[in-house]
Amino acid sequence: MSTQAQVRTRVRTSVATVSLSGSLEEKLTAIADAGFDGFEVFEPDFVSSPLSPGELATRAGDLGLRIDLYQPFRDLDSTDDEQFARNLIRAERKFDIMAQLGCDTILVCSSPLPTAVRDDDRLAAQLHELSVRADRRGIRIAYEALAWGAHVNTYRHAWDIVARADHPALGTCLDSFHILSRGDDPSGIRDIPGDKIFFLQLADAPRLSMDVLSWSRHHRNFPGQGNFDLATFGAHVQASGYTGPWSLEVFNDVFRHSATGRTAADAHRSLLHLQEEVARVQESECDTRGLSLFAPPAPAPIDGVVSLRLAAGPRKDGELREMLRHIGFHLVGRHRQHDLQLWRHGSLTIAVDATAGTVWTAPGIPADLPALTQIGVRCADPDAWGRRAAALEMPVSEVDLPGADPAQSDVVRLRVTDATSLDLRSPSSGAGWLSAFEMYPIPVAQWRRQRALFTGVDHIALALPADSWDGVMLALRSVLGMQPHEGLDVTDAVGLMHTQALTLGDGDARLRILLNMVDGNAFGMENIPVARRGGVSHVAFSCEDIFTTATHMVAGGYEPLPISPNYYADLEARFGLHPELLDRMRTLGILYDANADGEFFHLFTRTVGADLFFEVVQRVGGYKGYGEPNAAVRLSAQLR
Amino acid sequence: MSTQAQVRTRVRTSVATVSLSGSLEEKLTAIADAGFDGFEVFEPDFVSSPLSPGELATRAGDLGLRIDLYQPFRDLDSTDDEQFARNLIRAERKFDIMAQLGCDTILVCSSPLPTAVRDDDRLAAQLHELSVRADRRGIRIAYEALAWGAHVNTYRHAWDIVARADHPALGTCLDSFHILSRGDDPSGIRDIPGDKIFFLQLADAPRLSMDVLSWSRHHRNFPGQGNFDLATFGAHVQASGYTGPWSLEVFNDVFRHSATGRTAADAHRSLLHLQEEVARVQESECDTRGLSLFAPPAPAPIDGVVSLRLAAGPRKDGELREMLRHIGFHLVGRHRQHDLQLWRHGSLTIAVDATAGTVWTAPGIPADLPALTQIGVRCADPDAWGRRAAALEMPVSEVDLPGADPAQSDVVRLRVTDATSLDLRSPSSGAGWLSAFEMYPIPVAQWRRQRALFTGVDHIALALPADSWDGVMLALRSVLGMQPHEGLDVTDAVGLMHTQALTLGDGDARLRILLNMVDGNAFGMENIPVARRGGVSHVAFSCEDIFTTATHMVAGGYEPLPISPNYYADLEARFGLHPELLDRMRTLGILYDANADGEFFHLFTRTVGADLFFEVVQRVGGYKGYGEPNAAVRLSAQLR
Secondary structure, eight states: OOHHHHHOBOOOEEEEGGGSOSOHHHHHHHHHHTTOSEEEEEHHHHHTOSOOHHHHHHHHHHTTOEEEEEEEEOOOOOSSHHHHHHHHHHHHHHHHHHHHHTOOEEEEEOOOSTTOOOOHHHHHHHHHHHHHHHHHTTOEEEEEOOTTOSSOOSHHHHHHHHHHHOOTTEEEEEEHHHHHTTTOOGGGGGGSOGGGEEEEEEOBOOOOOBOHHHHHHHBOBOTTSSSOOHHHHHHHHHHHTOOSOEEEOOOBTTGGGSOHHHHHHHHHHHHHHHHHHHHHHHHHTTOOTTOBSOOOOOOOOEEEEEEEEEEOHHHHHHHHHHHHHHTTOEEEEEESSSSEEEEEETTEEEEEEOSOOOOEEETTEEOOSSEEEEEEEEESOHHHHHHHHHHTTOOEEOOOOTTOOTTTOOEEEEEOSSSOEEEEEOTTTTHHHHTTEEEOOOOHHHHHHHTTSOOEEEEEEEEEEHHHHHHHHHHHHHTSOEEEOOOEEEEETTEEEEEEEEEETTTEEEEEEEEEEEOGGGTTOTTSOHHHHSOOEEEEEEOSOHHHHHHHHHHTTOOOOOOOHHHHHHHHHHHOOOHHHHHHHHHHTOEEEEETTEEEEEEEOOOBTTTEEEEEEEEEETOOSOOGGGHHHHHHHHHO | OOHHHHHOBOOOEEEEGGGSOSOHHHHHHHHHHTTOSEEEEEHHHHHTOSOOHHHHHHHHHHTTOEEEEEEEEOOOOOSSHHHHHHHHHHHHHHHHHHHHHTOOEEEEEOOOSTTOOOOHHHHHHHHHHHHHHHHHTTOEEEEEOOTTOSSOOSHHHHHHHHHHHOOTTEEEEEEHHHHHTTTOOGGGGGGSOGGGEEEEEEOBOOOOOBOHHHHHHHHOBOTTSSSOOHHHHHHHHHHHTOOSOEEEOOOBTTGGGSOHHHHHHHHHHHHHHHHHHHHHHHHHTTOOTTOBSOOOOOOOOEEEEEEEEEEOHHHHHHHHHHHHHHTTOEEEEEESSSSEEEEEETTEEEEEEOSOOOOEEETTEEOOSSEEEEEEEEESOHHHHHHHHHHTTOOEEOOOOTTOOTTTOOEEEEEOSSSOEEEEEOTTTTHHHHTTEEEOOOOHHHHHHHHTSOOEEEEEEEEEEHHHHHHHHHHHHHTSOEEEOOOEEEEETTEEEEEEEEEETTTEEEEEEEEEEEOGGGTTOTTSOHHHHSOOEEEEEEOSOHHHHHHHHHHTTOOOOOOOHHHHHHHHHHHOOOHHHHHHHHHHTOEEEEETTEEEEEEEOOOBTTTEEEEEEEEEETOOSOOGGGHHHHHHHHHO
């Protein structure tokens, strides 16, 4: 038996009911369905529920769920002795409920009130008194520092008070948000005896500049959805010897109204993802104490995007075909049974689906057609990806490309968003389903012309409603191992859009995805262009010389976007570009950006339908951006 | 001629193009239509516009608009002399454009960069050099301190640099956001010579805890929509002798996608409102320098809410009538031509409209029926209200109550939200239109029973989509002179709702309105109860003894909401209420809140249709709230 196997333990998973939407009954069902071992009762959920404590305990038992924590108990300590006495009575009433619930741990958080006790000995004495009463009832007190506590607001201080109070029924509760939001160094967690950590609450959060209280109450999310280094945090906790549940406590405005089951599934996936990340940190530290049992197959190498599928429907089919022809794609085949065409450009394939059918960007929100429904990626080992996705509880869809034999196809399909899936194919796959197509011979002249144009797919932008954002982010980061870069707000004539790039590894060009979130208020608003309501989706092709490429495209029928002359005057003022270069750019509708890393030239097509367009980009030097400052200029030209 | 008349001046109004959504052409049309005298060209709007500078100048001239300012010119000063030389060339390119625009003032803002000049003399010298160049072109430099400037970030410092640079083409620009967001004392504005203030930018903002840059770029709004004391600020500016335009520069995520014309109208109204507020401050200071010419009729006294109109449509009519009967209203008449019933309870009248027709909560968003479409308020002088509303450019609607003669009706109707209007009626009005109704005799027993119940309308809650929020807030504050109280986020099982109370004067009970904003993302989401998608609207009746009232209601058929027993256990733990009182409350579905001001008892009906319900409240002592902590408990019971 290896040393590693000896110490590996199964992590018990838990989640606070406040993290999900719905009634308490709905939450419990979703928590059990998602595979959690237990949950925290968030008191306001219990207070408004018709379930009595006994009924709740029975329901939890029937679902195989432990009630891990009752929370929060606020404002225990007080400089006013009478108030403290009343608080002890209030606590006894909660112990009554916990006895009926069969829950043995209550969260007591540090007080943010002006009456908070600021004398550590007196505070420890008050906590000791509460612990004596709790102990009589068989209940444990988990004392937590709120980041905005009046006196106690760091985990070190909370642990110091617990040590000072010195009662077996008293321990501390660690909450990653309260610790990391303050920028505290979490390494001191290693110094706390694991058996005195009575509970562990985990939350991630995006980097935001706002007061910690608002940040905490509205913008927490699950591990792998935000910007905290939870992997290192988790490694510290494992090193302490803590063996209790890993529990999610997330206050998030979007989750509060999102589909309960979907959020619960994301929550559980986030804990699996975190375990893998923690194990990675532990391995890098050669620390094998408490290594998690969870070890999915590692991500296999990906070569890059080789194919796309676009749903055009019968109404947008003509417009899309014209656009594809103009930018240099050629119709090479047609399905024998279905209204499905194959277009090629060099080694890139686009399948255009002209059959009728609705594509959904989210439950209840139909996408505007044409919509990008599949991204085909070539990789060495699709099967390993399939096993990895399954381990991370990500549904692997059936392959429904007409003509394909699912058992033989060697294609793994991951649903990345409601509208778009990612197909992972081995280099050998694809030959089988081609037989379902009638293929056309291609004139040599066309092959020649193509050589000058696109070298691949630079990036793909996907439109996302706010409700889907965190779930998609987690899927891309956990299953595919993609890395998020700095998010950005882009403004234009019709609103503000948050955009976020993800790449394989640090800027790896083989797969770059931009997520575009539109303000949910735009849905149903009359004066918003349809493109903005449904978000903005596009495919950007890379090329080696954008001027040559654009000239060829114009020869093929592409009409450059009418970019404002004011834009080129501003480029001249800002970058001092040569007037002759600016003239060529203006003629071909080419936009420009530059920074310390390099330069970026790009052009856009008009939109096809309301929502889809194509981009062509040329990167010079190490430019890593996406020309975001040009978004308003691009949209203004597309709207004309 | 009085002294006051001698110094009153007409304020010139202006607005930055960034404050509105749409293309630059659409913005200009909306700005002219709203009655502005001029506008600021926000450079990114110009850069993405197809209009050449000459075409823009012509368009502005045709619309009767002055181009008051070109902005912003960023990062002029630099510790790197070569960079500063390049910045001067960049400025010259902008002067070229301004010459074609016919615009003579450019905004230069303090630098937030690490290369910002931190030596005041050197900074003044660089600004002097720019001013010499500008002067040659007939252009003026308005230098502004950004709140997040690296070295210059207060208006006093910016003015000091301007004084030090000492050039006739150089003055300062004041921006209320940059000054008030930092908590700076604006009274020093009085010490700046008015002719050295080259420009005035105004923005209000809600009180938010976030970094000033994000607050500024996303959450500014128009005067009368936020929490800044702009009246005092404006009085300081008037006292300085400034005679230039009062211009709005607002960066607001919601306005960026809202209807352009509506936002522009709100913008202009906000400047009229501000002038009235400034004049009020000046009068209180006996300061008659520069008093504005704008003086609408003052708000006339309001007695209170006396009637409501509810649109039920043919489908919700029966359900609503049953509810009205259960809570103690009686059918007293029916319209002779239309399907319109009159219901009475004491002196309160409710008209129920069962005719078919859609009520819109916002353009494109149909309200769920039944919906509250009119609030009837009794006041001494409706005509004065009508003239006041007209002066503040608030549309006064036609009165369409069947049977009413608009010329005679003595009713002024203000559209408060898209769904709901406020009817201001004199005590004598109403007799005319009653003749169109067939009235029923009422049994004496009914009259008796009614005496014990409602004493009036305590408050009315209106559901608002985020897009309408600021406009409605401004209308209530400007025309009706209502005062906003602290806003509050309320969470429950289906999401988070921002709620905001407004009252006449400070807590005046004669008219209390709660605005409820729902997260726009909820629209179109499948798993959100309809009630939450369309917002939450209700009418709260006041009473003197809620236990007697509720007992009478139960006798009339009202079924108390099934409030969770856990709620009463929690009330006992929190407030130590007597078990017998808790028992009576539980039986009647009565909820409770208390604070230092007093106590609050209230009960709710189930919802009628998806969105409307009634509340009964009893206030004890000086309790000023609305029982907000009980929202989740109420909704949980209504959903069952």
